[in-house]
Amino acid sequence: MNVDQIKQRFGIIGRSSRLDLAIETAMSVAATDLSVLIRGESGVGKEVMPQVVHALSNRKHNAYIAVNCGAIPEGTIDSELFGHEKGSFTGATASRKGYFEEANGGTIFLDEVAELPLQTQVRLLRVLETGEFIRVGSSKPIKTDVRVVAATNVHVERAIKEGKFREDLFYRLNTVPIVLPALRERSTDIHLLFRKFAADFADKYRMPGVRLDEEAVLALERYNWPGNIRQLKNIAEQISVVEKDRLINKETLMRYLPSEASSDLPVLASSKTLGSDASSDFSERDILYKVLFDMKKDVHELKALLVKILQGDASVMNHKQEIMARLSSGSEQTSSYVISEPSNDFHHTESTPQNQFVSSSGVYQEHQVVEESLSIEEQEKELIKKALLKHRGRRKNAAKELGISERTLYRKIKEYELS
Secondary structure, eight states, X not given: OOHHHHHHHHXXXXXXHHHHHHHHHHHHHHTSOOOXXXXXXXXXXXXXXXXXXXXXXXXXXXXXXXXXXXXXXXXXXXXXXXXXXXXXXXTOOSOBOOHHHHTTTSEEEEETGGGSOHHHHHHHHHHHHHSEEEOBTOOOEEEOOOEEEEEEOSOHHHHHXXXXXXXHHHHHHTTEEEEOOOGGGOHHHHHHHHHHHHHHHHHHHTSOOOEEOHHHHHHHHHSOOTTHHHHHHXXXXXXHHHOSSSEEOHHHHHTTSOTTSOTTSOOOOTTSOXXXXXXXXXXXXXXXXXXXXXXXXXXXXXXHHXXXXXXXXXXXXXXXXXXXXXXXXXXXXXXXXXXXXXXXXXXXXXXXXXXXXXXXXXXXXXXXXXXXXXXXXXXXXXXXXXXXHHTTTOHHHXXXXXXXXXXXXXXHHHHTTOO
C-alpha cells in the first residue's frame, strides 16, 4: 500500500511533502511494536495517524481504544486507564477493567498525553517499560500487551523544564516521532480542503456547493489559520449554510475570517520543527509581532527627529521634551540615544568620552542619555493594559482588540498580575 492509497482509505486530503513524510513514517513504524509520539498544533488532524498505524499493524484485528487524557478528571484518570477494585474509593461498587486491560493485544491512543498528572505518568512509564500495571486499590500486577501511540500539541521540552512532564516518559514515548505540519505550512492544500468540506456540506444540507473566485482563493491561502483544519472546516460550514450566493468573493470570505488575526502577519519558517512550539498560542505570536512592528516604527521616527535636532532644525526643537519623554521608558533591555544641545559646528571625537559631544571650539556640551525599553514582555504587558483600559475591563472586547483568545488574555492577566 502506498501513500496515495493511505490517503484515499483514511480520507486524508493534501499534496504537501511534509504530510507525505508523516504518512510514510506511520507506514514504516506500523509493523513494529515501537511507541509513537505524534506532535503538531491543535486542529491539524493528529487523530488520523494512530488509526493508520493500527490498521497497518499485526494488531489490526484487535481492539483500538482512543483516550482523550485532557478530558478525564485528574481524580479518576488512574481508574479509567488501569481499572479499580471494588471498594477502592467512594463509588467503586464493583471491580472495573481499565483501558489498558481492555486493549490487551491491540492499540491504545493517548491524545493530549502531556495533560496526564505526574502520578499517572509514573504508572504509564511502568506499563511501557515492563508491560505491567496495578489496578487502583489492588497490589497484584497485571500483564498487558498494548501498543501505545500518544499525541500532544504541547511544547514537551518546556513542560519537562517546568516539572510538568517526566523526561524519562518523554523519551520512552518518543521512540518514533511523527510531526504533522500546520495548515499554513500546507498552503497548496488549503483550497483542496475547502472544496472537500464545501462538497461534504452541500451533500449534508442538500444544497449547491459553494465556490471561491480567484481573489478569495488567494485570501484563503494567505490567512494564518491559527485553528488549522478544524477552523477551516468550521468556516466552510458557516459559508455553506449562511450565504445564498454560491460563488464567494474575497469580501464575503473576509467576513468569516477573524480580522484581528491578520493574514499578512509573518509566520514561522517551515524549517522550525512543528510541535516544538505548539504550546505557545499562535495568537500570542501575533501580538508579539504587532509589538515589534510598533517598536520598529517608533525607532525610525525617533531617529529622523534626532537627526533634525542635531542639524539644528528649529521646527522640531520645541518638541524636544516630548521626544525625551517618549524615550524615557527604559527597562531591562535598552538601547541608548544621545541628545545634546544643537551647535552650528560640532563633531564627535575619538578622545571624547562616550557620553559627551565636543564643539569645534573645544567646549564640552551638556547632554542627556535616555533609554528606550526593548523588552517584549513589558511592551506586551503595556498593550494589554491599554486594551483593558480602552474597553473598561471588558476582557472579551479587549481580547478581540488584541487579536488573541479570551483564554490567552486571562492567562496573560494572571501572569502579569494585572487587576
